Every structure is written in C-alpha cells, then in structure tokens.
Amino acid sequence: MELHIVGTNAITYPAMHVWDWRVASYLFLGGLSGGLMIMSAVNYIRPKNGQNADTLNAWKIPVLIPILLTIGLIFLNLDLERKLHAFWFYLTFKPVSPMSWGAWIVLIIYPLLIAYALAALPDNITRTIKYPTIRNWADALKPHLLKLAKVNIIAGVLLAIYTGILLSSLVARPLWNSPILPVLFLTSGMSTGAALMIILAKTKEMKLFFTKIDIWLIMAELLILVLMFYGHYVGDAVHQQAIAPFFSTSHEFFPYFLSIVVLGICLPLAVVLKFLEVTGEHTEELTTSSLLMMNFSALLVLVGGAVIRFALVYAGQLSGYSSYL
Amino acid sequence: MPRYVMVIDQSRCIGCMSCVVACKRENDVPPEQYRTRVVEMVRGEFPRLRTEMRSELCNHCDDPPCVHICPTGASHQEKDGTVQIDRRKCVGCKACITACPYDVRYINEEHGYADKCSFCQHRLKEGKEPACVATCVGRSRIFGDLDDPNSEVSQLLRENSWRVLKPEVGTKPHVYYINQFPRKS
Numbered sequence: 086m087e088l089h090i091v092g093t094n095a096i097t098y099p100a101m102h103v104w105d106w107r108v109a110s111y112l113f114l115g116g117l118s119g120g121l122m123i124m125s126a127v128n129y130i131r132p133k134n135g136q137n138a139d140t141l142n143a144w145k146i147p148v149l150i151p152i153l154l155t156i157g158l159i160f161l162n163l164d165l166e167r168k169l170h171a172f173w174f175y176l177t178f179k180p181v182s183p184m185s186w187g188a189w190i191v192l193i194i195y196p197l198l199i200a201y202a203l204a205a206l207p208d209n210i211t212r213t214i215k216y217p218t219i220r221n222w223a224d225a226l227k228p229h230l231l232k233l234a235k236v237n238i239i240a241g242v243l244l245a246i247y248t249g250i251l252l253s254s255l256v257a258r259p260l261w262n263s264p265i266l267p268v269l270f271l272t273s274g275m276s277t278g279a280a281l282m283i284i285l286a287k288t289k290e291m292k293l294f295f296t297k298i299d300i301w302l303i304m305a306e307l308l309i310l311v312l313m314f315y316g317h318y319v320g321d322a323v324h325q326q327a328i329a330p331f332f333s334t335s336h337e338f339f340p341y342f343l344s345i346v347v348l349g350i351c352l353p354l355a356v357v358l359k360f361l362e363v364t365g366e367h368t369e370e371l372t373t374s375s376l377l378m379m380n381f382s383a384l385l386v387l388v389g390g391a392v393i394r395f396a397l398v399y400a401g402q403l404s405g406y407s408s409y410l
Numbered sequence: 411m412p413r414y415v416m417v418i419d420q421s422r423c424i425g426c427m428s429c430v431v432a433c434k435r436e437n438d439v440p441p442e443q444y445r446t447r448v449v450e451m452v453r454g455e456f457p458r459l460r461t462e463m464r465s466e467l468c469n470h471c472d473d474p475p476c477v478h479i480c481p482t483g484a485s486h487q488e489k490d491g492t493v494q495i496d497r498r499k500c501v502g503c504k505a506c507i508t509a510c511p512y513d514v515r516y517i518n519e520e521h522g523y524a525d526k527c528s529f530c531q532h533r534l535k536e537g538k539e540p541a542c543v544a545t546c547v548g549r550s551r552i553f554g555d556l557d558d559p560n561s562e563v564s565q566l567l568r569e570n571s572w573r574v575l576k577p578e579v580g581t582k583p584h585v586y587y588i589n590q591f592p593r594k595s
C-alpha cells in the first residue's frame with residue numbers, strides 16, 4: 086500500500102529553531118581565533134631567512150586574537166536566555182558535555198592569549214604602556230614568546246575543533262552528527278586564520294608563505310566538504326534528508342542552495358587566484374594589483390568560512406527525526 | 411526507588427486534547443508552548459485513510475542526550491528515572507533543545523529557562539498521577555512504576571506488544587506505545 090502522510094497537528098507540532106546568527110557568528114569567530122592562534126604561532130616558530138621585517142608587524146596578530154574571541158563570546162552571550170546565570174558554567178564541569186568543555190577551554194585560553202599578546206609586544210610599544218605592572222609582565226614574558234607560541238598551537242586546535250565536536254555529538258541533528266564535522270571546522274578555522282594573516286601581513290615574503298599554506302588548507306577543506314556531503318548522501322534516510330535543503334531549488338530552501346553555490350565559487354576561485362599568486366613573478370615590492378588580488382582571494386576564504394558556519398547552523402536545525410514515524 | 415514510566419495505549423485515544431489542556435493548566439505553560447501534544451497522522455490514499463493519534467511528551471530517556479549535553483548540570487536524571495531541570499542552574503543555552511531527538515523541549519518565553527514535561531514531579535511527590543494521566547478520558551495514558559511487577563504499566567507491557575519512539579537514536583525512552591492499530595477480529 087502506498088503511504089502518504091497528509092497532515093500533522095500543525096498547532097502542536099514543533100518547529101525547532103533555537104540557534105541563530107549569534108551562535109553562527111561565534112562559531113566563525115571562534116574558529117578564526119583558533120586558526121589565527123595556530124598561524125601566528127607558526128609565523129614565530131618557522132625558520133626565517135635572515136631578519137624578517139614582519140616581526141615588527143607580527144605582534145598585532147596576538148593582540149587581535151583575544152579581541153576577535155571576545156566579540157565572538159559577546160555574540161554567544163547574547164544568545165543565552167539567562168545571561169545572569171552564566172556563572173553556572175563555571176560551578177560545574179561535565180566531562181561528557183562538549184559544551185562544558187568549551188566553556189572551560191575558553192576560560193583557560195584567555196590568560197594564555199593575554200600572555201601571548203604581552204610577550205609579542207615590541208619594545209617600543211611596551212615602553213608606551215602606562216601601567217608598570219603590565220609593562221613588567223610584558224618584559225618578563227618576552228623571552229618565552231616561542232614557548233607560548235607552541236602552547237598556542239595546541240590551544241588553537243582545541244578552540245577551533247571543539248565547536249565541531251559539540252555539534253557532531255548531537256545525534257538528534259543528523260546534519261551535524263558526522264565525525265568529519267570537527268575536522269571541517271578545524272580546517273576551515275585554520276584556513277580563515279591563514280587568510281587573515283595574508284591580509285594583515287606587510288611583507289611579500291610573509292604573504293606568499295601563508296598563501297602557500299592556505300592553498301593546501303582550502304583544498305583540504307573542499308575535500309572534507311565533499312566527503313561530508315557524500316557521507317550523508319550514502320547514509321540512511323534521515324541523513325539524506327538532512328542535506329536535501331542544499332540541493333533543493335524551492336524558494337523555501339534558497340539560502341541553502343545559494344550557500345552551496347557561494348562555496349562552490351569562493352573556495353575554488355580562491356585556490357586558483359592563490360596559485361597564480363605563488364607561481365607569478367613578483368617585483369621586490371608588491372604591486373597594487375598583486376596586493377588587491379591577494380586580499381581579494383583571502384576575503385573569499387573568509388566569506389567561505391562564514392558561509393560554512395551559517396549554513397550548517399541553520400540547516401542542522403532543520404534536520405531531525407521528526408518526519409520519520 | 412520506583413522507576414516511573416508512561417504507557418500510551420494509542421487505540422484508546424480519541425484525540426480530545428484534554429491532556430494538552432490539563433498539562434498547560436497544571437504547569438502554567440505559556441501560550442503557544444506545549445509540554446505534550448497529540449499528533450494526528452493521517453495515512454493512506456483518499457478515501458481509504460486512517461488516523462494515528464500519538465501523544466508525545468518527554469520520554470524521560472534512560473540515556474538522555476539532553477542531560478549529557480547540558481553544561482551546567484541543570485538537566486539531570488533523578489533516582490526515580492525521570493529527567494528533570496533545575497531552573498536555578500539553567501543558563502538558557504538551548505543545547506538540550508537541539509540535543510533532544512523528540513523535540514519536546516522549549517525555552518519558557520517568560521523566564522528564559524529550558525522546560526519540558528516533568529511527569530508532574532510536584533504531583534508525584536504528593537502521591538498523585540501526572541495531570542494528563544488523571545484527566546485522560548479514554549484511559550489512553552497510563553502511568554506507574556515499572557519496578558513493581560504488579561503495577562498496571564508492568565502488566566500492560568507484559569501482555570501487549572509495544573514500541574518506543576525512534577529507538578534508533580539509542581535514548582532508551584521510558585514512554586511506551588501499545589496497539590497503534592488493533593487488529594480487527
């Protein structure tokens with residue numbers, strides 16, 4: 086017998102939509118901060134040919150990271166329905182809750198980020214700090230910059246990956262419930278981190294170094310994206326249904342379809358542009374057109390990273406088991 | 411310690427929705443929000459149709475994802491097997507809402523905490539049944555202690571074939587459904 090479900094109780098049947106742009110923005114900024122922690126640490130640790138002029142400029146990135154993370158956390162806090170109760174996050178540690186892990190990771194990361202930023206401050210900036218305590222701290226931490234950078238790599242990975250682990254642990258949302266999601270978030274976080282490094286870097290050498298890194302990261306990101314959709318496509322009915330909005334042309338699902346189109350354009354285009362950048366001949370000083378191209382391709386990567394977070398946050402909440410009974 | 415469960419005999423439900431109303435009144439559930447619902451599902455091809463009445467509520471799962479994800483311990487499991495929310499500890503992060511495969515949680519729009527069916531915990535403490543069970547005119551909802559072999563729920567589950575909702579998500583629900591469509595003799 087053919088079965089048609091022709092109606093449910095529209096009034097009492099729920100439509101779940103609880104996380105919106107605030108959570109998506111946090112996921113993006115958290116991933117970006119994690120990626121920047123890794124990339125700026127790589128910049129300090131990597132062997133350089135002679136004196137790198139950008140060491141004079143590189144300090145701005147460790148200072149930027151806590152600012153970005155704070156903006157992200159403000160968004161996350163805006164999403165809490167009971168902001169004044171937020172202290173309960175820190176009166177409990179739930180080992181099985183990735184959300185509890187996240188709250189504690191952020192708490193531990195903050196002092197680390199502050200220490201990293203202070204250690205990275207060049208002498209001429211340190212001298213302008215009004216408060217002697219902070220100045221003394223900066224002086225004391227300076228010799229430990231490389232050690233702090235190494236710890237930042239681990240902390241950055243944790244920060245960029247935990248949000249993916251959190252979403253992937255939710256069996257109720259088939260779109261998120263995929264072990265490849267944390268890897269996607271980590272790769273995308275690192276890739277956006279590299280993109281921002283490219284935009285902020287002043288020297289040709291540093292821009293080209295991170296462009297090379299970003300080419301690999303974007304290609305990995307594209308592969309993981311395809312594999313994630315493939316994993317759902319060959320999965321059971323709920324997983325197939327979970328990716329349906331991305332491939333539907335109905336106007337209801339248009340934003341999801343558009344997100345796939347945008348990703349399909351932004352990321353491959355960024356790879357091509359970056360490839361041209363690293364293989365092309367450059368003058369000693371980068372020309373305005375090369376600079377524009379580099380910044381544009383980095384911007385494409387940032388847009389791609391944001392689209393991934395927004396599309397997945399919204400589409401994940403559409404996916405569920407409700408229609409399978 | 412009892413182990414509270416609910417048995418829903420779907421063949422006895424007449425779709426009067428008095429359980430929904432009783433629940434809203436008993437628990438002061440805000441307008442537009444529900445702790446329980448009766449889903450009417452029509453299947454078949456016209457004119458050969460049949461309607462399934464399915465009461466849905468929190469399943470007080472034995473392996474509850476909402477409790478596992480809750481970062482503050484607000485959502486927790488009591489010794490009697492029920493899943494409850496300590497409103498004081500709830501930050502309103504909504505993780506539990508996304509984690510519940512049954513979509514039975516909501517944010518109380520007046521106070522901001524997560525909320526759901528508690529099996530009328532306050533009534534249980536007074537030795538009463540949940541409000542929906544007490545009001546159910548068709549006796550479709552039956553409540554009791556699964557650890558007591560003589561309880562009505564234990565007998566019903568012994569004598570009937572039953573199912574739980576979405577067993578594939580591995581939550582081990584404590585709400586059991588019997589006789590979706592009884593066979594004609």
Ligand code: SF4
Nearest residue numbers: 468469470471476510
């Ligand atoms: S039905 Fe949902 S809210 Fe109730 S215990 Fe199970 S997972 Fe938690």
Ligand code: SF4
Nearest residue numbers: 480500501503504506
């Ligand atoms: S909304 Fe409240 S009960 Fe739900 S997970 Fe967050 S803190 Fe826990």
